[in-house]
């Protein structure tokens with residue numbers, strides 16, 4: 340499959356691209372800054388310029404799947420949290436559906452909830468709204484997606500031990516997820532039918548990754 344990686348230059352996104360390169364699918368890196376092209380040129384990965392605050396249909400055209408690994412980040416204002424993590428994410432789902440990229444894997448977050456009262460509720464609410472749209476997309480569109488929503492804990496740069504814990508309960512008080520294993524999971528979901536139509540927490544743990552994904 341040709342897989343559009345949204346947020347490809349991010350810390351998780353770059354790992355996703357490399358993971359795809361080592362497997363059977365073909366990545367396309369979506370970036371918004373042309374200066375980031377060099378990283379992908381070196382890897383032989385095609386790039387497409389697009390920004391989640393504007394239409395991205397041209398980026399999705401010709402792709403079979405999307406992995407959403409973008410995010411506004413902690414240093415931007417709450418307006419960007421809404422425009423990127425909420426509205427931008429939904430824009431990408433609608434574009435995927437309309438352009439025929441049927442498989443969609445969302446990097447969400449533990450505690451994503453439209454009614455969140457957490458300390459970073461603007462972020463958790465934005466992610467919760469985006470997840471809710473994806474999970475109920477068939478109520479508003481005739482082209483629903485085969486979706487998976489992966490909700491990690493606090494992201495770290497620890498090396499992957501390729502072992503995780505998964506749970507349908509995404510409201511968890513603590514827990515960490517290595518970006519390495521998260522990227523492996525986002526890519527593995529593409530080929531794991533048991534993950535279609537599922538939202539689950541993914542933390543560093545003791546269960547081999549593929550075995551864990553088959554159990555969700």
Ligand SMILES: NC(=O)c1ccc[n+]([C@@H]2O[C@H](COP(=O)([O-])OP(=O)(O)OC[C@H]3O[C@@H](n4cnc5c(N)ncnc54)[C@H](OP(=O)(O)O)[C@@H]3O)[C@@H](O)[C@H]2O)c1
Pocket residue numbers: 345346347348349350351352370371372389390391392408409410411412423424427446447448449491492493494495
């Ligand atoms: N940090 C945590 O502990 C944690 C926990 C749970 C979930 N998450 C989620 O995981 C995501 C990925 O984490 P990370 O550490 O890999 O993030 P990251 O390194 O900050 O990467 C985020 C990527 O999103 C891109 N992006 C931002 N705005 C965009 C826009 N308008 N259009 C297109 N792309 C845009 C950025 O592009 P530029 O390079 O152009 O800025 C960057 O490449 C986070 O955004 C968050 O939603 C994080």
